[in-house]
Amino acid sequence: xxxxxxFSTHKNGIAxxxxxxxxxxxxxxxxxxxxxxxxxxxxxxxxxxxLVVLTGAGEKGFCAGGDMxxxxxxxxxGEALEKGRQFFELEYEVDQLVDEFxxxxxxxxxxxxxxxxVGLAYGASHRIVTERTKWAMPEMNIGFFPDxxxxxxxxxxxxxxxRYLALTSSVINGAESIYINAADHFMDSxxxxxxxxxxxxxxxxxxxxxxxxxxxxxKYVMQPSEKEKVRDYEDEINQHFKFESMEDIGMxxxxxxxxxxxxxxxxxLSKSPVSLKVTLKQLVDGKGKTFxxxxxxxxxxxxxxxxxxxxxxxxxxxxxxKDNSPQYKYKKLNDVSxxxxxxFFE
Numbered sequence: 557x558x559x560x561x562x563f564s565t566h567k568n569g570i571a572x573x574x575x576x577x578x579x580x581x582x583x584x585x586x587x588x589x590x591x592x593x594x595x596x597x598x599x600x601x602x603x604x605x606x607l608v609v610l611t612g613a614g615e616k617g618f619c620a621g622g623d624m625x626x627x628x629x630x631x632x633x634g635e636a637l638e639k640g641r642q643f644f645e646l647e648y649e650v651d652q653l654v655d656e657f658x659x660x661x662x663x664x665x666x667x668x669x670x671x672x673x674v675g676l677a678y679g680a681s682h683r684i685v686t687e688r689t690k691w692a693m694p695e696m697n698i699g700f701f702p703d704x705x706x707x708x709x710x711x712x713x714x715x716x717x718x719r720y721l722a723l724t725s726s727v728i729n730g731a732e733s734i735y736i737n738a739a740d741h742f743m744d745s746x747x748x749x750x751x752x753x754x755x756x757x758x759x760x761x762x763x764x765x766x767x768x769x770x771x772x773x774x775k776y777v778m779q780p781s782e783k784e785k786v787r788d789y790e791d792e793i794n795q796h797f798k799f800e801s802m803e804d805i806g807m808x809x810x811x812x813x814x815x816x817x818x819x820x821x822x823x824x825l826s827k828s829p830v831s832l833k834v835t836l837k838q839l840v841d842g843k844g845k846t847f848x849x850x851x852x853x854x855x856x857x858x859x860x861x862x863x864x865x866x867x868x869x870x871x872x873x874x875x876x877x878k879d880n881s882p883q884y885k886y887k888k889l890n891d892v893s894x895x896x897x898x899x900f901f902e
Contacts, residue, residue, distance in 0.1 A: 558576065559576060560575075560576055560577050560585055560587050560588045561573065561574065561575055561576055561587075561588040561591060561592055562574040562576050562613075563591070563595055565604075565605065566756065568756070568757075568758065568759045568760055568761065569604060569605060569606035569607065569759070569760030569761050570605075570606070570607060570608075570609060570755070570756060570760065571595070571599050571605045571607075571608045571609070572608070572609045572611070573592065573595070573608060573609070573610045573611070574611050574612070574613050575588065575610075575611070575612045575613060575618070575619055576588075576613045577613070578612075578613040578614025578615075578616065579614075580620065580623065581612075581614070581616045581617050581619065581620035581667075581668050582612040582613060582614070582617070582618065582619040582620065582673070583619065583620050583621055583622065583623040583624075583672070584619060584621065584622050584623060584647060584672045584673070584676065585623045585626065586642060586643050586646060589643075589646045589647055589650050590646060592650055593646065593649060593650050593653060596650070596653045596654065596657060597653070599657075599659070600653075600657060600658065600659070604761075605659065606659060606660075606760035606761065606763075606765050607659055607660040607661070607662065607755075607760060607765060607769065608657070608659065608660070608661045608662070609661075609662045609664070609752065609755060609756075610661055610662065610663045610664065610676075610677065610680060611664040611752075612664070612666075612667070612673075615667070616667050616668055617666065617667025617668025617669060617673075617688075617690070618663070618664060618665050618666060618667060618668065618669045618673050618677070619668070619669060619670070619672065619673025619676060619677075620668050620670050620671070620673060621670045621671025621672040621673055621674075621694070621695075622643065622647060622671060622672035624698060624700070624871050624875055625871070625875050625876065626639070626643075627639060627640055627643065627862070627871070628868055628871040628872065628875065628876060631862070631868045636862045636863070636868075637859065637862045637863060640858060640859060640861075640862035641859055641862070644703070644854070644855055644858040644859070645855060647672060647675070647676075647704070648675075648703075648704065648705070648851040648854060648855055650676065651675045651676060651678065651679065651704055651705060651847075651851060652679070652847065652848055652851055654676060654677070654678070654679040654680060655678065655679025655847055656679070657679070657681075659765070660681045660682060660765060660766070660769055661679075661680040661681055661682065662680065662681075662682045662684065662752075662755065662769075663676075663677035663680035663682065663683045663684065664684055664748065664752070665677060665683055665684060665685045665686075665689055665691070665730075665733075665739060666684075666685070666686045666688055666689060666745055666748060667686075667688050667689065667690065668690050669685075669689060669690065669691045669692075669733075670690070670691070670692045670693070670694050671692075671693060671694060671695055671702075671703075671704065672704055674691065674692075674693060674704060674706075674709075674738065675703070675704020675705055675706075676704075678704070678705060678709055678738070678847075679847070682740055682741065682769070682773060683738070683739040683740045683741070684739070684740070684741045684742075684743055684748070684751075684773075685730030685731075685733050685734065685739040685741070685742055685743075686730055686742070686743055686744065686745040686748060687729075687730060687744065687745060687780065687781070687782055688730075688745050689729060689730035689733060689739075690727050690728075690729070691727065691728050691729070691730070691732070691733040691738060691739070692721070692725060692726065692727040692728065693706055693710070693721055693722055693725065694725040694727075695725070695831070695835075696722070696723060696724070696725040696827045696828070696831050696832070696835065697725045697827075697870070697874055698867070698870035698871045698873075698874050698875065699827075699828035699830070699831050699864075699866045699867045699868075699869060699870025699871070699882060699884065700831060700861055700867055700870065700871075701831055701834050701835045701838060701854075701857055701858075701861065702722045702835060702838075703854040703857070703858055704851070704854065705847045705850040705851045705854065706718075706722060706838075706839075706842075706850070706854075707838050707839050707841070707842025707843075707845060707850040707853065707854070708842060708845055708846065708847045708849075708850035708851075709737070709738065709847075710722055710839060711839060711842055711843050711844075712736075712737050713736040713737060713738075714735070714736065714790065715790055715793060715794040716793055716794050716797035716798055717736055717786055717790065717793055718736070718839065719797040719836070719839055720786075720793045720797050720820075721736070722835050722839060723797070723802075723805070723824060723827070723832060723835060723836065724820060724823045724824060724827075725823075725827075726786075726823075728785075728786055729780075729782050729784075729785075730742055730780060730782065731780035731782045731783070731784045732784045732785065732786045732787075734780075735784050735786065735787065736786070741773055741777045742777060742778060742779070742780045743776050743777060743778060744778060747776045747778075750776070751772070751773075751775075751776040754772055754775075755769075755772065758772075789816050792812070792814060792816050792817060795808065795812075796808040796809050796812065796817060796820070800836070800840050801836070802824075802829075802832050802833050802836055802889050803889055803890070805824070805836070806821065806824060806825075806889065809821035809824065828866050828867075828870055828882070828884050828886070829884070829886045829887065829888055829889045829891060829892045830864065830866050830884075830886050830892050830896070830897075831866070831867075831870075832889065833889065833892050833897045834857065834897055834900045837897055837901070838853065838854075838857060838901075841853070841901075853901070856900075856901060856902070857900050857901065860899065860900045860901075860902070861900070864900075865885055866882075866884045866885055866886060869882050869883060869884060869885075870882050870884070
């Protein structure tokens with residue numbers, strides 16, 4: 557059986573990591589994260605390693621997120637709490653190690669970059685997107701919540717775009733992901749291989765790493781031709797998503813007279829009411845938190861979701877049976893009490 561994650565080091569000072577589950581769009585498993593954690597710790601101390609290149613195998617994308625199907629299967633055996641705790645603890649620890657890594661990490665965010673993939677690459681020093689990038693925090697689609705430190709980075713978007721992206725699970729393009737501070741550089745996908753080949757051919761031991769890498773990135777970086785559609789709706793997003801209760805956001809959208817507000821209201825009504833309310837509280841409370849603090853809160857929330865029936869129903873409907881018709885226990889926002897929401901943070 558092929559390894560789910562591949563590592564290589566080169567004499568010129570480069571370490572490479574390839575997420576290697578292309579058929580699952582490189583969804584993250586415990587078996588991938590455990591060795592990655594050890595390698596990051598080893599490379600941090602190894603003076604021969606000057607920079608790290610992080611990519612995903614296959615044509616579809618970098619990483620579609622955490623492997624939620626495995627957690628669903630654990631839930632069927634009554635093992636979700638323990639398996640979930642192990643997975644999320646390790647996942648968030650790796651996300652933090654990437655964020656704290658003192659050497660450059662080039663994260664190649666070509667194609668699909670979602671959920672756990674966003675968290676894994678968030679702390680990388682050079683996050684490169686292309687015209688093929690599809691970026692999202694899609695956890696609301698499966699009755700979960702946007703974890704991996706999202707309360708930190710979604711609060712760093714312009715205005716209330718972060719809340720909009722979290723509560724609707726909207727997918728944005730590469731140009732938009734730069735606009736919301738989730739990526740750094742845009743390259744044409746055809747130039748990526750040339751850029752990476754040049755990176756791999758430089759003797760980094762003999763170079764001022766930051767300076768040489770900066771010049772090389774500048775050589776290939778370009779202005780995206782694609783439209784930043786999220787900017788067109790920014791005023792409306794700020795108008796509707798400034799509120800700190802889901803009822804107020806929903807009412808504001810329903811009162812709106814534009815196609816955007818009508819479509820967004822419909823999208824939100826299709827999500828799990830528990831997920832919506834927990835996520836909004838997570839984002840409101842997360843303002844001003846560090847990445848590490850946001851991850852610590854996420855661990856508490858994630859463990860509580862492992863005992864929540866609507867999460868397993870969401871995963872079943874989207875990832876297992878694929879009927880996209882979840883039958884949630886809590887069907888309306890007013891079915892979800894403040895005390896139930898608070899329980900997820902205990």
